[in-house]
Amino acid sequence: MRDRAGPASSAVTVAEPERPQFDAIVVGAGPAGSAAALELARAGNSVALLERGPFPGAKNVYGGVVYGRILDELIPGWYDEMPVQRWITRRQTMLLDGERSMTVDFRSQNWGRAPYNGATTYRAEFDDWLAGHAQKAGAVLVPSTVATRLLCTERGRVVGVRTDRPDGDLTAKVVIACDGVNSFLAKQAGLFPGDQAEHTTLGVKETLALPARTIDERFGVSGHEGVDIEMLGCTQGIPGGGFLYTNYDTLSVGLVLGLKGLAKAGKRPEEVLAELKRHPSIQPLVRGAELVEYSAHLIPEGGYDTMPQLVGDGLLVAGDAAAMCLAAGIWLEGVNFAMGSGMYAGRAASKALTSGDLGDLRAYRTLLESSFVLADHKKLRKAPELVLSERVQQRYPGLVCDLVEGMFTVENPRPKPGVRKLLRASAKRNGVKMRELARDALTGLRSFG
Amino acid sequence: MAESLMPLIVALLRWTDARARIDPLSGEVETDPRGAGPSEADRCALEHALRIAEAAGGRCAAVTLAPEPAEEMLRDALACGADAVLRVDVPSWDSRVPDSGATTARALAHAIRTELGEPSLVLTGDHSADRGTGSTPAFLAAELGCAQALGLVELSYADGELLALRRLDRGRRERLAVPLPAVCSVEPAGVRLRRAALPSTLAARRAEIPVVAGAVAAEPVTAHAARPFRPRAKELPPPPEADPRLRLLRLTGAHEHREPPRVVVTDDPAEAADELLEYLRGKGYL
Ligand SMILES: Cc1cc2nc3c(=O)[nH]c(=O)nc-3n(C[C@H](O)[C@H](O)[C@H](O)COP(=O)(O)OP(=O)(O)OC[C@H]3O[C@@H](n4cnc5c(N)ncnc54)[C@H](O)[C@@H]3O)c2cc1C
Numbered sequence: 001m002r003d004r005a006g007p008a009s010s011a012v013t014v015a016e017p018e019r020p021q022f023d024a025i026v027v028g029a030g031p032a033g034s035a036a037a038l039e040l041a042r043a044g045n046s047v048a049l050l051e052r053g054p055f056p057g058a059k060n061v062y063g064g065v066v067y068g069r070i071l072d073e074l075i076p077g078w079y080d081e082m083p084v085q086r087w088i089t090r091r092q093t094m095l096l097d098g099e100r101s102m103t104v105d106f107r108s109q110n111w112g113r114a115p116y117n118g119a120t121t122y123r124a125e126f127d128d129w130l131a132g133h134a135q136k137a138g139a140v141l142v143p144s145t146v147a148t149r150l151l152c153t154e155r156g157r158v159v160g161v162r163t164d165r166p167d168g169d170l171t172a173k174v175v176i177a178c179d180g181v182n183s184f185l186a187k188q189a190g191l192f193p194g195d196q197a198e199h200t201t202l203g204v205k206e207t208l209a210l211p212a213r214t215i216d217e218r219f220g221v222s223g224h225e226g227v228d229i230e231m232l233g234c235t236q237g238i239p240g241g242g243f244l245y246t247n248y249d250t251l252s253v254g255l256v257l258g259l260k261g262l263a264k265a266g267k268r269p270e271e272v273l274a275e276l277k278r279h280p281s282i283q284p285l286v287r288g289a290e291l292v293e294y295s296a297h298l299i300p301e302g303g304y305d306t307m308p309q310l311v312g313d314g315l316l317v318a319g320d321a322a323a324m325c326l327a328a329g330i331w332l333e334g335v336n337f338a339m340g341s342g343m344y345a346g347r348a349a350s351k352a353l354t355s356g357d358l359g360d361l362r363a364y365r366t367l368l369e370s371s372f373v374l375a376d377h378k379k380l381r382k383a384p385e386l387v388l389s390e391r392v393q394q395r396y397p398g399l400v401c402d403l404v405e406g407m408f409t410v411e412n413p414r415p416k417p418g419v420r421k422l423l424r425a426s427a428k429r430n431g432v433k434m435r436e437l438a439r440d441a442l443t444g445l446r447s448f449g
Numbered sequence: 450m451a452e453s454l455m456p457l458i459v460a461l462l463r464w465t466d467a468r469a470r471i472d473p474l475s476g477e478v479e480t481d482p483r484g485a486g487p488s489e490a491d492r493c494a495l496e497h498a499l500r501i502a503e504a505a506g507g508r509c510a511a512v513t514l515a516p517e518p519a520e521e522m523l524r525d526a527l528a529c530g531a532d533a534v535l536r537v538d539v540p541s542w543d544s545r546v547p548d549s550g551a552t553t554a555r556a557l558a559h560a561i562r563t564e565l566g567e568p569s570l571v572l573t574g575d576h577s578a579d580r581g582t583g584s585t586p587a588f589l590a591a592e593l594g595c596a597q598a599l600g601l602v603e604l605s606y607a608d609g610e611l612l613a614l615r616r617l618d619r620g621r622r623e624r625l626a627v628p629l630p631a632v633c634s635v636e637p638a639g640v641r642l643r644r645a646a647l648p649s650t651l652a653a654r655r656a657e658i659p660v661v662a663g664a665v666a667a668e669p670v671t672a673h674a675a676r677p678f679r680p681r682a683k684e685l686p687p688p689p690e691a692d693p694r695l696r697l698l699r700l701t702g703a704h705e706h707r708e709p710p711r712v713v714v715t716d717d718p719a720e721a722a723d724e725l726l727e728y729l730r731g732k733g734y735l
Contacts, residue, residue: 021651048651055483055521127485140654145647166646292470 003148003164011150011188016169016390017159017264022048023353025161025172026139027147029056029186031066031335032319032342033178034130035074037295039346041137044442045353048170049131049139050163052146057127060180061297064120064245064252065228067336070372072115074343075133079116081123085247086226088118092217093330094281095397096233096242101281102397102404120226120247130339147179150188150315158189158314160211174349174361176316178342181298183308183321191308191317197259199302199323199384204278208289210251218285219246230330232387233397234276235420238265239388242276244285244333253277253286256299256327258388269296285427293365299334300390301327304381310368311361318345326376329392340373357379379423383447391440395430402426457566457646458507460498460531461573461589462487462555464515465520469579482518486525489637490574496640498572499530508532510565520658522634528645528653535564536660538564544550546582553587556663568630570611575600575634583634586615590632598627600636625677 003009023100026037037049041328055058060088065088093157094103095124107149135141142163151160151169160171177185181200186192194363208217219227231242239258240293255273260270299428300306307323310316319322319338326333368374386392406422427434465488466480487495497512503645511526511535513519523534537560561568576583583599590597602622603614611627616636627633645653688699698704700733711728715721729735 054486058483126483139653142647142650142654145650163647165644165650168647170647371635 005148013154014151020171022172024174026176028178029131033337035342036346037134037139041139043350047139056131057124061295064077065118067118070340089225090227092229094231097397097401100401183319186317187265189312199306201301204296207293208251284394303384305379316345320341329387344425399430450537457568457572458498459493459504462513463577464492465518465579488578492642494572496642524653528650550585551588558592571632586634595630
């Protein structure tokens with residue numbers, strides 16, 4: 001019977017291979033895996049890059065924006081060759097409450113010029129492109145192949161993986177698990193402390209086709225400029241958030257929903273999404289669009305405090321497999337963290353392979369700590385909890401909308417109310433104590449500041 | 450009848466994107482080379498080719514007429530156990546260019562003969578997923594001057610004999626002993642392409658894929674102008690009846706005399722052909 005990866009699968013004990021087939025095996029050709037394979041192959045190591053999909057990106061789902069700055073180090077001039085839909089020149093953060101919304105809208109034409117900032121891109125194109133670089137550097141891509149188990153020596157050192165192909169054991173000196181969220185390999189190695197469901201959200205997304213000209217007009221952009229909208233208060237009380245991104249001639253609109261909250265609410269994610277699309281601030285943007293794809297995927301949202309051990313004996317974990325997706329309300333960044341961690345994993349593995357001392361794999365953590373990957377996560381470690389808290393999710397959008405509505409509703413002949421008075425009234429109406437507001441503001445300041 | 454030694458068994462694989470998108474307004478077909486590969490029927494053809502080559506102690510080759518991205522498909526064939534592969538290059542690939550199958554068959558026959566040798570058996574899927582005419586194998590048989598057995602649901606080789614089962618109308622089956630050399634096309638049924646082992650998959654990733662230029666290129670059709678379909682307006686006078694009900698009835702054509710469709714029930718091919726000819730004559734086609 002074909003071997004399968006799954007929560008019940010466990011590592012296989014094997015004898016220490018005399019001559020490993022590869023210097024390194026990278027499992028998963030997502031952004032983390034391809035970056036790791038590229039770094040390793042460039043340093044002259046033999047690398048197998050295993051991917052379960054028929055091609056890199058075939059199975060991958062995300063919202064739509066990649067921040068490619070870290071690619072300056074990996075692929076200089078990346079922006080001239082990366083498959084881009086639109087360059088983000090407008091960013092909005094939108095708070096929704098009932099039929100109301102409050103949006104902070106920022107535009108910078110600088111982001112539409114080299115060296116650029118973020119871009120929408122399709123994962124099938126982006127992942128394939130990045131894996132192509134790893135292949136050109138010498139990595140051997142093995143598609144349609146699932147790594148089902150780790151191969152470990154009796155002493156627990158990881159020496160390879162078993163795949164779902166006949167005669168499918170593959171050995172290497174180092175294995176890098178970049179198999180994405182809910183990594184069975186990291187779990188098999190015992191690197192995860194416990195249940196991850198609490199810290200995992202479900203992302204659902206619709207891709208909606210519209211003519212490029214219509215997108216330009218509706219979103220106030222032109223050519224290859226694009227818009228990124230992040231939303232709060234659009235999940236019907238389920239902890240989470242929403243997003244809407246412009247591709248060239250499609251839109252990505254979706255939600256991120258806390259798994260436990262979703263189960264408790266007893267709602268289907270597509271129903272919550274349909275409700276979002278009916279909101280008066282969103283409906284005119286998506287009107288008349290043709291649904292071309294519906295997809296769903298898990299996101300590790302817990303941040304720093306929920307990460308597994310990153311280094312095992314002969315094993316490194318990177319990207320979503322190591323819960324490195326940064327989901328902190330106004331930010332939803334996973335691909336850049338995956339590429340960054342993958343690159344550093346590749347670098348640390350290369351060092352260990354050169355020195356012949358697997359203890360050098362520990363440099364991985366140091367590299368991550370001295371870079372944005374763990375620095376950002378550490379700084380924002382309280383942010384996921386704050387953003388997914390009941391007050392931020394259910395009370396603050398209403399509070400802000402009440403406040404702004406109060407400020408801009410003209411009630412002549414009554415004179416305009418003062419902001420302080422309005423704030424107090426809005427807080428009271430939404431069940432927020434001023435003490436809590438001050439505390440959350442402080443936590444927010446500490447996390448984001 | 451059959452040669453007992455079958456030196457060359459060829460599986461022809463057509464490279465298509467089975468999930469091509471069609472723009473509902475312009476009719477434009479959008480394909481993605483990343484998702485393209487052989488159809489299910491072609492995969493069955495390859496499996497048959499591998500089994501027959503094993504049984505007959507012959508060589509199995511996988512051949513395609515396709516652009517460079519199709520080499521992934523040939524790598525998969527190598528990984529599954531094909532002894533050789535060949536890509537016949539096409540100068541400008543556009544799967545929408547009309548082709549009766551004759552041009553493709555000519556190019557393939559030429560490439561197989563010159564690069565691989567005279568084949569004992571050529572296997573293909575019964576219909577391509579994108580064109581669906583199923584005519585290429587027939588043209589190929591004519592081109593190679595050999596027998597043909599098309600639309601098979603079973604195929605086996607034992608003791609130098611190639612036996613096939615073909616689907617007929619009304620659930621019937623036809624058992625054939627196929628003389629060699631032959632071209633056979635198979636339905637996506639009965640067998641499943643084996644899953645390649647890891648060592649052969651790794652070896653195939655690094656293999657060089659031989660390429661030959663397509664000797665005969667499909668004649669491209671150039672569109673000089675593309676306009677939306679706007680049939681000319683036809684003047685339709687209203688029915689003459691004064692009564693609105695009768696006018697409506699007239700418009701529906703409910704009272705017009707019509708010949709009901711006839712079901713021809715005969716198993717005798719000669720009788721069926723006579724029926725058909727009679728019908729065509731009656732309609733003024735002959
Ligand atoms: C709805 C949604 C919206 C998002 N929006 C954004 C966004 O806008 N911007 C952003 O930066 N991030 C976003 N993210 C997060 C981002 O997608 C991830 O953080 C990122 O993809 C992680 O990259 P990775 O390489 O670690 O894992 P993945 O991209 O998940 O790649 C893992 C790869 O491993 C393969 N694989 C898994 N298991 C095996 C196995 N056993 N054997 C072989 N191969 C295997 C998979 O097929 C896959 O190719 C979003 C995520 C979701 C779900």
